Amino acid sequence: MIQSKNFYRRLVSGIDSWLIFSVVVLAFISFAAIYSVGSNCGMSFKYLLIQLLAFIMGFFWLVLIANFNYQHYKYLDKFIYILSFMLLTSVLIFGSTRRGTKGWFDFGFISFQPVEIAKIMFILSLASFLDKKSKEIDKISFLVSVFAMLVLHVALIMMQPDFSSTLSYFPVTLVLLFIIGVKPFYLFCIVIFASVTVGVPLLETFLNMQLKFSQNKMFLTHFIISLKTGWVGVYAVGMILFLIIVGWYFLWKLKIKIAITYPYVLCISILLGCLSSLVVGKTLKDYQRKRLVVFLNPKADLRGSGYNIIQSKITIGSGKFIGKGLKKGSQTQLGFLPERHTDFIFSVIAEEGGWVVAQITLFFYFFFVWRAFVIARDARDRYGSLVATGLAIMFMFYIVINISMVMGMMPAAGVPLPLLSYGGSSVFSSLCAIGILCSVSMRKHTHCSD
Secondary structure, three states: HHHHHHHHHHHHHHHHHHHHHHHHHHHHHHHHHHHHHHHOOOHHHHHHHHHHHHHHHHHHHHHHHOOOHHHHHHOOOOHHHHHHHHHHHHHHHHOOOEEEEEEEEEOOOOOEEEHHHHHHHHHHHHHHHHHOOOOHHOOOOHHHHHHHHHHHHHHHHHHHOHHHHHHHHHHHHHHHHHHHHHOHHHHHHHHHHHHHHHHHHHHHHHHHHOOOOOOOOHHHHHHHHHHHOOOOHHHHHHHHHHHHHHHHHHHHHHHOOOOHHHHHHHHHHHHHHHHHHHHHHHHOOOOHHHHHHHHHHHHHHOOOOHHHHHHHHHHHHHHHOOOOOOOOOOHHOOOOOOOOOOOOOOOOOOOOOHHHHHHHHHOOOHHHHHHHHHHHHHHOOOOHHHHHHHHHHHHHHHHHHHHHHHHOOOOOOOOOOOOOOOHHHHHHHHHHHHHHHHHHHHHHEEEOOO
């Protein structure tokens, strides 16, 4: 009994208290912002109550997960991945549709978005696979398996369709592959695949939007028509593949020996990206495409997707140094800022709290991510390090994307701000992920399986 108490005392002493402290501070900033946002429509206490309940439930699960040894996930990896697959599949069959996305389980009094948990389950499964197969990283079959795990999740999410929820998968996968020692060339091929997959349909949308400002509309119109029919794309892809093979041949003749697998893998990545772009092009709706490219020229769609970015930048700028005060932000309270309680909540914080509170928020986000990477560095085994790194990258990616988005520096991808944006699923899943980080931290000095 005494030994058991000593064991749990060591576990509790190993928890990263600074990580928890930063989460608590961000939670209070979230409560204040959401309370203010809801005041202009008489929903102050409703929004606040739902967010508070989500945090309470999330903290309860955080404690439970923290006390569960993360190492058990390594041996349950197949079950976890299959369960995530079942969640993403079942929501396509039984889920409810909101804003054109069939991605929620609606139980009447509560609704839940399974993709938020599925992302965490993917990290647990991928980290286990990479840890177990680390000696096979030079085999093509290894990369094919990782690619299959990634694409299966992304494909199911795109069928909802929910493009923004797929964005974190690629940086997480790339970083974890880099950590275990996969050759940079193969990582480059994954980047090429993702760029082609998303870039082709977005290029078409961008060109369509630029027609309004182009002086040579006839040429641009013919080019867009050719792009849609596929001939320009086919010729361009064919030329790129030809140059890759010819380039490899000349390098070989110059006695610069490069294995034939390299140009083949690169060509296959480009071809797969082109095929995937057809699927993405049919899945993404017109307004979603515009949101992803309009940041390059918001004036191209002033009354549509560009409106969000323009209003967000005005809102942030109007806060100046010390802000306008809680519930006193004109852009927020008069309803000019769209999605102010979800995607653009940082704009609300910047307007009503000013530069000061915005910087405090950014500091605690930086501190939170830094502590997550410290946990990854100090983990007692490679699996724990991979899991913690994957979760840290996921959080960091969404923080950077969202804040850059509201400042007009990146596309409006519909990405929530972790721990701040209104939404029970996002808050709950974030706290569950933090529970896993705590589990890794608490066991950094233990050598037992309890």
